[in-house]
Amino acid sequence: MSRMKFLCDIERCIDCGGCVIACKEGNHIPVGVNRRQVLTINQGKPGEKSFSTACMHCSDAPCIAVCPVDALYQREDGIVLVSKKTCIGCGYCFMACPFGAPQFPTGEVFGARGAMDKCTFCAGGPEENHSAEEQKLYGQNRIAEGKVPLCAAMCATKALLAGDGNTVASIYRDRQFKRGSGVNAWGQDKAYQG
Amino acid sequence: MTNSLNDIRHAKSMIFIGSNATEAHPVSLQHILHAKEVNNAPIIVVDPRFTKLAAKSDEFVRIRPGSDCAFIMGLINEVIINGWEDKQFIKTRVSGYPEMKEVAAHYTPEVVEDITGIPAAQTRKVAKMLAMNRPTSLTWCMGGTQHHIGSSITRAFCILQLVLGNMGKSGGGTNIFRGHDNVQGATDMCVLSHSLPAYYGLSDGAWQHWCRVWDVDYDYIVSRFKDKEWMNANGFTLARWYEGVLQNDEITQYTPIKALFQWGIGLNSNSQFAKVKEAMDKLDLLVVVDPFPTATAAACESDNIYLLPSASQYETSGSVTSTSRQIQWRYKIVDPIGGCKDDYTIMQELVNRLGFADEFYKNIKEVPEDITREINKGALTIGYNGQSPERIKKHMENWHTFDIETLQAVGGPCDGEYYGMPWPCWTDEHPGTPILYDISKSVAEGGLPFRNRFGDVATYVMSGREEIQLAEKGVCNPGSEVEGGYPEFKDVVPGTNWKTDLSQETIKEAIGRGMAPFGNARARCVVWSFPDQIPIHREPLHSPRPDLIEKYPTYEDKPNHYRVFTKYKSEQNPELVKSFPYVLTTGRMVEHMGGGAETRSNKYLSELQPEMYAEINPRLGNNLGIRDGEMVWIESPEGGKIKVKAFFTERVDDKTIFMPFHFGGMLAGKSLAGNYPEGHAPYVVGESANVCTNYGYDIITQIQATKDGLCNVSRA
Numbered sequence: 001m002s003r004m005k006f007l008c009d010i011e012r013c014i015d016c017g018g019c020v021i022a023c024k025e026g027n028h029i030p031v032g033v034n035r036r037q038v039l040t041i042n043q044g045k046p047g048e049k050s051f052s053t054a055c056m057h058c059s060d061a062p063c064i065a066v067c068p069v070d071a072l073y074q075r076e077d078g079i080v081l082v083s084k085k086t087c088i089g090c091g092y093c094f095m096a097c098p099f100g101a102p103q104f105p106t107g108e109v110f111g112a113r114g115a116m117d118k119c120t121f122c123a124g125g126p127e128e129n130h131s132a133e134e135q136k137l138y139g140q141n142r143i144a145e146g147k148v149p150l151c152a153a154m155c156a157t158k159a160l161l162a163g164d165g166n167t168v169a170s171i172y173r174d175r176q177f178k179r180g181s182g183v184n185a186w187g188q189d190k191a192y193q194g
Numbered sequence: 195m196t197n198s199l200n201d202i203r204h205a206k207s208m209i210f211i212g213s214n215a216t217e218a219h220p221v222s223l224q225h226i227l228h229a230k231e232v233n234n235a236p237i238i239v240v241d242p243r244f245t246k247l248a249a250k251s252d253e254f255v256r257i258r259p260g261s262d263c264a265f266i267m268g269l270i271n272e273v274i275i276n277g278w279e280d281k282q283f284i285k286t287r288v289s290g291y292p293e294m295k296e297v298a299a300h301y302t303p304e305v306v307e308d309i310t311g312i313p314a315a316q317t318r319k320v321a322k323m324l325a326m327n328r329p330t331s332l333t334w335c336m337g338g339t340q341h342h343i344g345s346s347i348t349r350a351f352c353i354l355q356l357v358l359g360n361m362g363k364s365g366g367g368t369n370i371f372r373g374h375d376n377v378q379g380a381t382d383m384c385v386l387s388h389s390l391p392a393y394y395g396l397s398d399g400a401w402q403h404w405c406r407v408w409d410v411d412y413d414y415i416v417s418r419f420k421d422k423e424w425m426n427a428n429g430f431t432l433a434r435w436y437e438g439v440l441q442n443d444e445i446t447q448y449t450p451i452k453a454l455f456q457w458g459i460g461l462n463s464n465s466q467f468a469k470v471k472e473a474m475d476k477l478d479l480l481v482v483v484d485p486f487p488t489a490t491a492a493a494c495e496s497d498n499i500y501l502l503p504s505a506s507q508y509e510t511s512g513s514v515t516s517t518s519r520q521i522q523w524r525y526k527i528v529d530p531i532g533g534c535k536d537d538y539t540i541m542q543e544l545v546n547r548l549g550f551a552d553e554f555y556k557n558i559k560e561v562p563e564d565i566t567r568e569i570n571k572g573a574l575t576i577g578y579n580g581q582s583p584e585r586i587k588k589h590m591e592n593w594h595t596f597d598i599e600t601l602q603a604v605g606g607p608c609d610g611e612y613y614g615m616p617w618p619c620w621t622d623e624h625p626g627t628p629i630l631y632d633i634s635k636s637v638a639e640g641g642l643p644f645r646n647r648f649g650d651v652a653t654y655v656m657s658g659r660e661e662i663q664l665a666e667k668g669v670c671n672p673g674s675e676v677e678g679g680y681p682e683f684k685d686v687v688p689g690t691n692w693k694t695d696l697s698q699e700t701i702k703e704a705i706g707r708g709m710a711p712f713g714n715a716r717a718r719c720v721v722w723s724f725p726d727q728i729p730i731h732r733e734p735l736h737s738p739r740p741d742l743i744e745k746y747p748t749y750e751d752k753p754n755h756y757r758v759f760t761k762y763k764s765e766q767n768p769e770l771v772k773s774f775p776y777v778l779t780t781g782r783m784v785e786h787m788g789g790g791a792e793t794r795s796n797k798y799l800s801e802l803q804p805e806m807y808a809e810i811n812p813r814l815g816n817n818l819g820i821r822d823g824e825m826v827w828i829e830s831p832e833g834g835k836i837k838v839k840a841f842f843t844e845r846v847d848d849k850t851i852f853m854p855f856h857f858g859g860m861l862a863g864k865s866l867a868g869n870y871p872e873g874h875a876p877y878v879v880g881e882s883a884n885v886c887t888n889y890g891y892d893i894i895t896q897i898q899a900t901k902d903g904l905c906n907v908s909r910a
Contacts, residue, residue: 012227015246016220016784017802024798031801044845048249156221179231 002164003059003078004121004143006152007172008051011179012159015040015050019151019160023054023119026150027139032106035119036151052151052160055080055101055119063093063102071116075123077143078165083126084115084137091116121162122149196630197331197367198518198616200601204365205229207327209238209320211262211351212337212901216246217784219371219517223250229331229365236323240265241337242779242901243809243845243852255320256847259779260341260734260902261310266350267729268306269321270357271298278325280359286666287644288356290720290728293657297728309731309742324358329366337781340901342748342762345894346729353719353729361717362631362642372517374787375507375524379515382576382617383569387429387756392573394693396426403694407572410553420448428756432464433891433898436473437758446754453479457537458504460789461490462858465887465898468834471861474499483540486791489858489882492869501871503534510536512562513569513586520601520614520626521581523590538562574701575693577618577627585622589614601628612640620701620711631717636673637710643671646682646713654720656727665714673708682713725749725893733766734902735890736831738777738849740768749893756896765889774831774904776814777850780883781901786856793856794876806860806880807841809852810907815842818907825910828853828886830903836881837863837910851905853883861885863910 015038023029023036036054041047057080064072064080071086072093082093093116094102105114124141127134134141142149152162161168179185202208202225215222227250229235236252239245240262248254257265273279274295284291303314324330332355338347352368360366372378383391394400405412419425430438430451437443438451454477464470474480474494482491483502491501509530515521530536535543538561545554557571558564563583570579588607589596595606596613602625603611615626620637627640635641643665653660664679674680684691686700692711695701704711720727733743749762785803786793793799808828810820820826822842828851829835838853846852859866859879867875888903 011231012223014216014220014223014250016216018220020802021798024801031797044244044843046244046254048244048246050246050249157223157227175231 002166004057004123004163005078005165005168006054006056006121006149007161007168008053009159009161009172009175010049010051011175012157013038013050013052014157014159016156018154018156019052022150022154027120027122029117029139030105033103033117035101035103035117052155053099054151055097055121056099057119057121062096062098066092066096068092073126079121079123079143081120081123081125081138082116082118084117085126087115089114089116119149122147122151195367195369195371195517195519196361197364197369198520198601198628199225199369199371200518200598201364201367201629202226202331202369203228203599204233205235205329205331206233206365207236207238207323207330208333209240209324209330210247210251210333211240211257211266212339212347213333213335213371214241214243214245214247214337214781215333215335215371216250218335218373218782220784222371226250236327238320238323242777242847242850243781245781245845246784253316253320253323255312255316258309258311258738259777259850260343260737260899261731262338262341262347263343263350263729264301264306264309264731265312265317266347266354267298267301267731268303268310268317269324270294270350270354271301272303272318272321273325273354273357274298276321276325278321279357283359283361284357286669287361287716289652289661289663289716289718290654293654293659294353294719294728296656297730301731309746324354328358329360329363330355330358331365331367331369332360333369333371335371337901339892339895340897340899342735342890342892342899343726343729343732344892344897344899345724346726346732349721350729352717356717356719362629362633364629364632367629370517375516375522376514378517378519379513379521382515382573382578387431391569392575392578394575396428398426399694401425404572406696407568408553409556414553430758431756431896432459433896434756434758434760436464436466436470439473439476440469442469443761444753444759446757446759451477453477453481455481455483456488456490457483460484460488460791460858462488462493462789462882462884463855465884465900466832466834466889467493467882467884467887468832468861470884471495483537484791485534486795486876487870487874488791489789489866489879492859492866492875492879493861495869502540503532504540505530505534505536509534510538510562512538513566513581513583515617516614518601518614519616520612521578521586521617522614523583523586525590538565571696574695574698577620577624579698579701580619580621580624580626581615581617582622585615618642620705621698624705633669633671635671636708637671638673638705638708641671643669643679643710643714644717645710646680646715648715648718650681652720652722654727655722656720663715663718665716670714671708671710674714675707675709676714679714679716680709681715683709683711735762735765735899736770736774736888736902736904737766737768738771738775738904740771743768752893755891755893760891760896761889762893770831770904774829774906776905776907778828778830778853778886778888778903778905779850779901780853780855780887783854783856786854788856789858790856790878791858791876794859794878797877800877804878805839806854806857806883807839808907809843809846810840811844811846811848811850812842814848814907815840817848818909820907820909827908827910829906829908830886830888831905832889834885834887835862836860836883836885838881851907853886855883855887855900858882 040050123143124134125138239248239251240255303317480499508527511526612626619626667678692700857880887900890899
């Protein structure tokens, strides 16, 4: 069985936000909830890098380990999902997650803890596939249609890869191999100054 | 673009100057990064800002706004001094080279450093990178054009590519990225005041040609004008129309402008926006046709305004032209919603009421197919004749049969054709021209020489030298009957030429003989009709360098420049920098588009970029006693004043302020959100950067100089 993975190729990410907008538009996410975001380091300086991040669908997911009501679960293909009907909105998963993936509805000064929302890998939720209930609670279920998540499908430079981990790794390995010489090679700027 | 977005995949190096493609054309990066990864092609970015594109570059060159011409002439000089010029290409396909070389010799790396701020060593390094990594794809956008010497700057870019021999080659070319899907198409249809569609100009011959195409009596068209002389006179431009209302600068027209139709444009992308607003308030009639009420609609405060809600691109269909000169068919997804009408319907209802529907729709029965067919019939100058609606649709349906590298169909119903039949597509059988001026292929297979447009012989005033303008013997496309240069085709059908022969026999005859209808000539380094026949640097009208104004002054004032007196010399004041010490430049952000009416009405895009700001270098901010995130006033020499948030970033240097121009709906610190029709205010309003962009217009095109003005900054 293949395992689903995201990989953001940092050399390709241009901080356009297309993935974020695709996710929000396609899944009707409320403003303020970010299933996916693009982060930038060294903004405006040499060495500026951007990358798109969301739930990493960890193999040994800390959110599942800490959830007191077992609202979180992992599918056979590795996608980590939440049952919003079971979730009590305690926020333990938010504290456990190394990536800040769990999101909660925004509200007044202290926020309004409702059921947790996060990236579903566009695989919906525990409700019946393509049911109105699934659509309402979780958004699209593209995996059931044999499609990659919206964010990766939208990515203009194909920086954001999603799908079977082996395929993703193979695409990335191929790219890295081609980059391994000339101006793209590590240390090129030091070896051949000017 | 002489080449295509896809063809950039074949570049061995890329130089971007005045282009922030990552934000303005993000999808193009797919091909740019491919060239970088697969060909090891270095990316050189020349810009006043360390842009998101610079973040992907191998060499970032920080340039002082408005000094592009000096830098490029410096590169040309450095290439020539080192013997890196393409001697064969220059000898056979370029004219005016020795004259140009003499002008370029002034721009040594040290002189370039003084003008541009680019270290001499870096100019030398970039010249070497270009020479050692050919072909180079050169891209510029509005950072290259929006200057009072924009026409010289863009010519310098072209000359650099000629000197390096990068024209007419896969992976090379001058690749000016155009905007969203029909900006190139709108340009080709000449939605401009100085030309009829397809660059025919405004001469009697041009009018007569189009009258034949429209099947309308020429005298009838003459009768629509007050006097015949106005048919041949350039009109007002988008940049300066407001003077036609306000007349602060003298106008050359029998009447002020009384009405304005604003169809699919946010005028907050117009410089001098405070004056634009004043003009809008003074008009008898202002009509805004747009899917959203624009910022201009909100800024206009008199009761002269009508909003006509138009359909979006998903609610209508028709042919559109991409930046790569490809023509595609846009299919309708849904019928217009929310009481709006598509553009064709709005146009038709206007035409009906104005009473010339018979003439207007003579050839147009089936909309929009017949509109494309009329373009096919008349737009011969740029070869829009082979892209019939049927062929365009066939390409769309067989999209998957085209190769991503070459854009050529491999087998299938479009076998051998190039996707979208990039113009010129000379006949119904022609495959389209994927790369302009490429003499490696026959004309029938999509090759082309340089066009013979400016006579067969020229004598240069600066040298007295006479030169034949046709290409050298032996230089032609394979299969050409004439082995070498030849003039344009005419009198195949007596009294017509290849541009005016509606039977298209002339074009077919040329192709049949293996030749280009427009001749085979040399590309010019000298343009004898321009004030600067060879590009030279001239200081921006509002320059931060009084010492350079003396050395590189602007032009004399120009009366009747598109019907309005336009100041140059009288506007260039060396003292101005004392009161307005910082350079002001503007640009785009990826989340918003143009005037922002559409994108600021999208809640998610507004969430990502919710606020107008000014980029200020932390060093400058701290010196001025401003804190990051505080409100500041930005003031222009013309009295424009806006209140925006300070955003500290090293993207800009400590002499330059950058602002995005997509915001609107606020004026001088006051929100105009209440002026929108109820329920139609965008999610985000903000001050318009163009309230502060300075006076200044290109000497040829009159494009606004928004990239190199001056401003002052103070705590709000």
